[in-house]
Amino acid sequence: MSTIYDLALIKAAHQNHGGHFFSAGALRFFRSRISEKVYQGPGGIYFVTSEQFDERSPRLYTVRCFQPQSRGIDTIGLFQQHTTGRRAHAEAARLAAQLPQP
Numbered sequence: 001m002s003t004i005y006d007l008a009l010i011k012a013a014h015q016n017h018g019g020h021f022f023s024a025g026a027l028r029f030f031r032s033r034i035s036e037k038v039y040q041g042p043g044g045i046y047f048v049t050s051e052q053f054d055e056r057s058p059r060l061y062t063v064r065c066f067q068p069q070s071r072g073i074d075t076i077g078l079f080q081q082h083t084t085g086r087r088a089h090a091e092a093a094r095l096a097a098q099l100p101q102p
Contacts, residue, residue, distance in 0.1 A: 003068070005040055005045050005066065006036075006038055007034065007035075007036050010038065010047070013066075013068070014066070014071050014073060017070075017071035019071060019073065021073045031051055031053070031054075031059075032049050032050065033050045033059075034047065034048075034049050035048040035049070035050075037092075038066075039089075039092045039095070039096035039097075040096055041096035041097045041098065042096075042097070043097060044065050044095065044096060045066040046065050046066075046076070046092035046093075046095050046096050047063075047064050047066070047092065048062070048085065048088040048089055048092055049061070049062050050062070050085065051079075051080055058083070060080035060081075060082065060083060061080065061081075061082040061083070061084065061085050061087070061088035062075055062076075062077075062078075062079055062082070063075075063076040063077055063081070063082070063088055063091050063092045063095070064076065065095075076091075077091070
């Protein structure tokens with residue numbers, strides 16, 4: 001049976017492997033928020049973050065991919081590529097399901 005990942009398991013695996021993606025300092029520096037929703041399917045394991053440059057800048061969204069083998073976190077597409085959370089979540093779901101681009 002394969003592992004079903006949630007955000008807590010992703011964070012623990014990444015941090016236990018020496019990663020700093022979820023560290024308080026990194027989150028504070030990028031004004032990051034991490035969605036609890038994880039999309040897992042044949043295309044991989046994805047989640048969404050949002051970042052804000054400063055208090056006057058818009059909050060933008062980034063799709064991330066968790067790599068279970070290396071326990072790494074990759075940015076999919078461009079950093080802050082999505083202007084809405086809805087679009088970022090739709091892209092993460094599409095990638096996990098291995099659906100073609102619309």
